[in-house]
Amino acid sequence: MHIVIMGCGRVGSTLARILEKRGHSVAVVDVNTDAFRRLGPDFGGRTVKGVGFDREVLLEAGIREADAFAAVSSGDNSNILAARVVRETFEVHNVVARIYDPGRAEVYERLGIPTVATVRWTADQVMRRLLPTGSEPQWRDPSGSVLLVEVHVHSDWVGMRIGEIEEAADARVPFLFRMGTGIVPRDSTVFQDGDLLYVGVDKERLAAVEAILSGPPPRG
Known part of the structure; x- marks a missing residue:
């Protein structure tokens, strides 16, 4: 599978390394080229500077051949916009977006965009143990x-x-x-x-x- 990831923070870089170790082709998009250092010297995938909702950036990342897309940058709006562009413009149906606002995450879930509500998920995990x-x-x-x-x-x-x-x-x-x-x-x-x-x-x-x-x- 070819997978495009927007965001090379801790989550994005970890996800990219895990997917590559499992034999998948990976492209990582981030506006900050310094963030690509988190991938480590052994990362063999593509790195593309830019935002994940820019058409040319997505094309450079191989979105036309992509089987899946993950938007895990630090911005809710950017993640949702990128997920919608990838799904609606490039018809990649396997997309997921990280969202910090749990209320907004529920709205987009109902619209058919799978989301991970980071803050709510963490709170739930702690509460289950309490x-x-x-x-x-x-x-x-x-x-x-x-x-x-x-x-x-x-x-x-x-x-x-x-x-x-x-x-x-x-x-x-x-x-x-x-x-x-x-x-x-x-x-x-x-x-x-x-x-x-x-x-x-x-x-x-x-x-x-x-x-x-x-x-x-x-x-x-």
Whole structure:
């Protein structure tokens, strides 16, 4: 894949190096040529000076051959404008934009532009570790009706099968996190002490599911 990245800050440069190590072709765009130093001496991709919503800059970065575009500069407006230009003018459909303003991120998500709301994401990650229940979901669909949530599970559930947990909570467990590794469980997978459980649930049932799993399993 050829991937164009706008912004060579910490996020953009890290993303570029990771993608290149995975064998992808990468072009990085930034208005400050000094920023390209973050890529390191071994970076073999293209570096282009300019803004990611300038047609000539994008062409130099190989946008016509691009399979994906990431706008991760420090400016919300620049990121959104670049994402729209790339999608609407060059018809690159796999785009994502980093946004600091969570309200603005929700608006563009509804318009079909995937965003990462940096401040909101960081706050959510901290809150999940402070509060066992009631925290923000890991993922929600654009309508906000379906959620993926890390759920606190009472220790008495340890030793039960995932299928039994799903039936009791009337929810789905698409994956769990065990000893630093993600696992897609089967019905027969046994819930172990220390597992982090991720539950897919309708928004209106979230409180009920959290209430069920945060207490001991119902008898019978």
